[in-house]
Each structure stands twice: as structure tokens, then as C-alpha cells.
Amino acid sequence: MNILNKEDYIEQVSIDCVILGFHDRQLRVLLPKIKILKNIWTLPGGFILQNESLDDAALRILAERTGIRDIYLEQFRVFGSLERSSPGLMQDVLDFHWDKFLESGLTAEDVAWVQRRFISIGYYALVDIHKVVPVCSELDESCEWYDIKELPPLAFDHAEIVMKALGYLRLMLNHKLIGFNLLPETFTMKEVQDLYETVLDKPFRRNNFQKMILDLDILERLEKKFTGAANKAPYLYRFKNNIGEADLHLE
Amino acid sequence: MNILNKEDYIEQVSIDCVILGFHDRQLRVLLPKIKILKNIWTLPGGFILQNESLDDAALRILAERTGIRDIYLEQFRVFGSLERSSPGLMQDVLDFHWDKFLESGLTAEDVAWVQRRFISIGYYALVDIHKVVPVCSELDESCEWYDIKELPPLAFDHAEIVMKALGYLRLMLNHKLIGFNLLPETFTMKEVQDLYETVLDKPFRRNNFQKMILDLDILERLEKKFTGAANKAPYLYRFKNNIGEADLHLE
DNA sequence: GCAAAAGTGTTGTAATTACACCCATGG
DNA sequence: CCATGGGTGTAATTACAACACTTTTGC
Numbered sequence: 001m002n003i004l005n006k007e008d009y010i011e012q013v014s015i016d017c018v019i020l021g022f023h024d025r026q027l028r029v030l031l032p033k034i035k036i037l038k039n040i041w042t043l044p045g046g047f048i049l050q051n052e053s054l055d056d057a058a059l060r061i062l063a064e065r066t067g068i069r070d071i072y073l074e075q076f077r078v079f080g081s082l083e084r085s086s087p088g089l090m091q092d093v094l095d096f097h098w099d100k101f102l103e104s105g106l107t108a109e110d111v112a113w114v115q116r117r118f119i120s121i122g123y124y125a126l127v128d129i130h131k132v133v134p135v136c137s138e139l140d141e142s143c144e145w146y147d148i149k150e151l152p153p154l155a156f157d158h159a160e161i162v163m164k165a166l167g168y169l170r171l172m173l174n175h176k177l178i179g180f181n182l183l184p185e186t187f188t189m190k191e192v193q194d195l196y197e198t199v200l201d202k203p204f205r206r207n208n209f210q211k212m213i214l215d216l217d218i219l220e221r222l223e224k225k226f227t228g229a230a231n232k233a234p235y236l237y238r239f240k241n242n243i244g245e246a247d248l249h250l251e
Numbered sequence: 252m253n254i255l256n257k258e259d260y261i262e263q264v265s266i267d268c269v270i271l272g273f274h275d276r277q278l279r280v281l282l283p284k285i286k287i288l289k290n291i292w293t294l295p296g297g298f299i300l301q302n303e304s305l306d307d308a309a310l311r312i313l314a315e316r317t318g319i320r321d322i323y324l325e326q327f328r329v330f331g332s333l334e335r336s337s338p339g340l341m342q343d344v345l346d347f348h349w350d351k352f353l354e355s356g357l358t359a360e361d362v363a364w365v366q367r368r369f370i371s372i373g374y375y376a377l378v379d380i381h382k383v384v385p386v387c388s389e390l391d392e393s394c395e396w397y398d399i400k401e402l403p404p405l406a407f408d409h410a411e412i413v414m415k416a417l418g419y420l421r422l423m424l425n426h427k428l429i430g431f432n433l434l435p436e437t438f439t440m441k442e443v444q445d446l447y448e449t450v451l452d453k454p455f456r457r458n459n460f461q462k463m464i465l466d467l468d469i470l471e472r473l474e475k476k477f478t479g480a481a482n483k484a485p486y487l488y489r490f491k492n493n494i495g496e497a498d499l500h501l502e
Numbered sequence: 503g504c505a506a507a508a509g510t511g512t513t514g515t516a517a518t519t520a521c522a523c524c525c526a527t528g529g
Numbered sequence: 530c531c532a533t534g535g536g537t538g539t540a541a542t543t544a545c546a547a548c549a550c551t552t553t554t555g556c
Contacts, residue, residue, distance in 0.1 A: 229527075232535040233534095481507085481556060511551095515544105517543085
């Protein structure tokens with residue numbers, strides 16, 4: 001448990017990741033429940049190594065919890081108010097793991113730095129929820145997906161961070177075509193529409209939506225998908241991978 | 252010169268401000284030239300006090316250089332790559348001010364922390380350029396406005412930060428009505444159009460632009476402005492101050 | 503009265519919305 | 530052959546872009 005060696009990290013700065021997936025017309029957030037006596041969940045987070053860029057740190061933190069490395073992620077805001085830290089909660093966490101610190105020869109002073117005021121860089125990640133196998137870290141009791149509309153009790157200002165991430169996703173959905181990162185390799189038009197309706201929280205007309213998306217010229221139509229349902233089989237689509245960034249408004 | 256007391260600040264984190272003004276169909280950036288032997292300009296920046304929120308820190312830094320406190324400002328991105336720091340340049344700055352450190356009883360070790368890797372939070376501020384009287388700090392040789400299209404040589408990654416700020420302003424101009432922060436209390440429709448054309452770098456038709464802006468229902472028309480020119484006097488407008496945030500898309 | 507710049511109205515075109523119909527599929 | 534959901538075409542509406550004309554101002 002030498003992961004808490006103060007000198008390795010940039011002090012008083014953390015990264016918190018809002019990992020978003022989509023399933024069953026729900027936007028879901030991957031949230032570990034930390035091992036303390038209270039029922040408290042947190043955003044997957046971590047610190048920045050001295051010889052590591054911000055994006056690399058975020059990627060490392062994400063890979064730890066999701067097992068995948070090719071992830072779409074982006075910083076969206078820094079959280080740095082004075083009220084956001086909660087030394088009491090951090091003390092509870094330290095208390096819970098105290099025996100491990102003793103084993104590693106760490107003293108209370110060695111780990112006290114985690115109780116200081118922290119500035120947190122918010123990253124959001126969009127993943128194919130089916131590709132992810134949530135992984136518990138040593139500090140986690142569980143690590144599961146939660147509907148963004150029914151979040152469990154979150155520590156610090158993490159509920160606010162989730163909501164800001166959602167706001168950012170909403171804002172960007174029509175600028176960059178980031179939404180497709182939430183879908184699997186192949187998908188039906190209905191899945192795309194469900195995604196857009198869920199994120200933007202407004203309905204679209206089926207035919208108009210299809211025209212809108214297809215006119216972007218970013219999807220290629222594949223074979224039909226026979227689900228066994230008693231209705232016409234929908235086409236499958238795949239995101240074109242040979243599209244220039246200009247077309248995608250990826251700045 | 253005890254402004255460099257390491258314990259007062261969050262280490263390895265800085266704030267850099269892109270202060271934007273508008274005049275004469277030019278977007279201008281307020282840039283201090285630092286007192287070293289080379290001709291190098293920087294963004295107005297500073298550190299975050301332990302008992303100060305990010306926004307408060309940015310406001311303090313801005314007030315120091317502009318003399319005004321009611322400023323529109325917002326963080327837009329964090330810059331944290333490994334290559335962005337430049338210990339050599341920081342050493343030049345320290346060398347130039349060495350006598351002051353000696354006077355204050357500071358040693359080389361006391362101030363060495365400014366040469367470490369820094370993460371910088373980018374803020375951009377939109378100001379009425381006529382209200383601002385640029386102020387030199389103790390470290391500045393000069394502090395003036397520069398056309399964003401003809402920037403002087405900037406230190407570190409500050410040129411990139413300016414360009415990212417411009418990109419953010421472009422993106423947001425149609426979402427939030429932030430552009431009016433760049434205009435004086437009262438203004439003509441032509442000034443608004445000049446601003447939009449300069450920022451977005453594309454022309455608008457006079458009548459269509461006027462309709463677009465007035466349809467937003469955010470401006471109130473005042474008396475005419477007689478400039479002495481041999482043409483019809485344009486109306487002056489003022490930004491309505493009783494508008495709900497929802498109307499302004501201010502989230 | 504004239505040039506310059508501002509105000510306003512009116513048309514044409516493109517984009518969006520709304521409605522309608524037909525087709526495939528499995529029971 | 531029927532219910533269900535998917536594909537597609539077309540009309541109605543609205544928004545936007547383009548053009549034209551009128552008004553005010555100082556010389």
C-alpha cells in the first residue's frame with residue numbers, strides 16, 4: 001500500500017472520473033462504494049503522478065476500474081471550492097484501512113496529506129457498457145452501474161460533478177459526435193434514437209431522426225438484425241472509421 | 252516580496268487568465284511583458300491561496316491587472332502536459348529579481364518551488380476594454396493590449412492557451428450571450444455585428460443580423476447616437492438586466 | 503440634393519416538422 | 530392474416546438567406 005506516497009503525486013490535486021454508459025434507455029454511471037462503515041459511494045478517482053500528463057492519469061484511473069484502455073474521455077471542469085473537501089469522511093476511510101498502513105510502515109503523518117483541501121479535475125468518459133467489466137480497487141466494497149437519475153449517496157461534491165458532466169455531454173452531443181462512444185460496435189437506428197432521447201430528454205420523430213443522422217454521412221449500413229421479434233428486422237449500422245475530424249466537428 | 256511563500260499556496264497549480272477585450276474590429280488580449288532580458292510576454296497568472304476558491308483566485312489575479320472587479324470570467328480548460336513547464340525561463344525570472352529575494356531574506360531553496368512542473372487552470376475573462384486601465388505588477392515591464400491575430404512571443408504554452416480560449420469563446424458565443432461582456436454599457440447594432448463578425452470570422456447581412464439579435468429580446472432600444480457623421484444616426488442599445496437565466500442559455 | 507449609413511419590409515429557398523403509407527417478420 | 534415495429538416518401542410549416550427600398554444625417 002505504498003500508493004499513498006506523497007512525493008509521487010502532485011499535492012492537493014485529484015482527478016475524478018464520471019464514467020458513463022448507456023443501456024435500456026438509461027444513462028448509467030460507474031460508481032464504487034468505498035469500504036467504510038457508512039453507505040457512501042464516490043466517483044472513481046486518483047492522483048496525478050509527477051511524471052504523468054493529466055490525460056494519462058485519467059486513462060490510468062479509468063483502466064483500473066473498467067479494464068479497457070481505448071476509452072473516449074475528456075476533461076470538462078475543475079472543481080475547487082473551499083467547501084468541497086470533507087476531512088471527516090477522509091478520516092473514516094483512513095481509519096478503515098489503518099492496519100494496512102501499519103503493515104506498510106506508514107504513520108498517520110505520512111498519509112495526513114489526503115485530508116487537505118483538494119482541487120479536482122473532472123473527466124468524463126463514454127464507454128460501451130457491454131465491454132466494461134467493473135473492477136473493485138482495494139478501497140472498494142463494490143463497483144457497479146447506477147442510473148444517473150437514481151444516484152446513491154455520493155461523497156463530497158461528487159453528485160454535483162456528475163450533474164455537470166451530464167450538462168457537458170448534453171451540450172456537446174450536437175457539436176461533436178461523441179454519443180456513438182456509448183454504443184456498441186454495431187447498433188440499430190432505434191438504439192441511436194433512444195440514446196439521443198435519453199441524453200437530451202426530448203422525443204424525436206422516428207423518420208425525421210433517421211434522416212437527420214443518415215444525412216450526417218457518418219454511418220454505414222450493414223446487414224439486417226433478426227431478433228426473433230414479430231416485426232420487420234432493423235438494419236444494423238456501424239460508425240465509419242475513415243471520417244476526417246472536420247466532418248465530425250471534433251475541433 | 253513575500254508573495255512567494257510556498258506554504259500559502261497550492262503547490263504546482265497556477266491560474267492563467269486570457270483577458271479579452273474588443274475594439275476597432277479586433278479581439279485583443281491583455282499581455283504583460285515580464286522583466287527579463289529576453290523579449291517574452293506571458294498571460295497574467297498567479298497561484299491559488301489555501302483558503303481561496305478557484306474563482307476567487309482568478310478574480311484576484313484579474314483585479315490586479317485590470318483594476319476592475321465586476322468581470323465576466325470562467326474557467327475553460329486545464330493545461331497539464333509534461334512539456335509545458337520551462338524551468339530555464341523561470342530561472343531567468345528568478346535571476347532578474349534576485350536582489351529582492353535577498354532583501355526579503357529568501358534563499359534559492361525558498362523559491363525553487365516555482366520551477367517545478369505546474370498544472371495551469373485556464374480562465375478567460377471578457378471585459379469592456381474602455382473600462383480597463385492595465386496595471387503592471389512588480390514583475391512586469393509593461394502590460395498592454397495585443398491583437399489576438401498578432402501575438403508577441405509568449406512563454407510556455409501560453410500561445411496555445413490563448414487559442415483554446417478563442418475556440419471556447421467561439422463555441423459559446425451562440426450558446427450563452429457572453430459576447431455582450433465585451434461591449435460598453437450602451438452600443439449600436441453595428442458594434443454588435445462587428446463583434447460577432449470578428450469573433451466568428453464570418454460576415455453577416457446587416458438586416459438579418461439585426462433581426463436575429465432583436466428577436467432574442469435581450470436588448471432595449473435607447474435614444475439615437477449622433478456621431479456627427481453625415482448619415483442616419485443609429486440607435487443605441489442596452490443589455491436588459493432583468494432577464495432570467497433561462498432566456499440567456501446561461502445554464 | 504447628394505453620399506453614406508441605418509432602418510424596415512418582402513421575397514425566395516432551404517431546413518425542419520408533421521403526416522401518411524407500405525413492408526417485413528413471427529405467431 | 531394480423532399485430533408490431535421498421536423503412537420511406539411527401540406535404541406543410543417554419544426558419545433563414547437574399548434582395549429591395551426608404552429614412553435620416555451633415556455637408
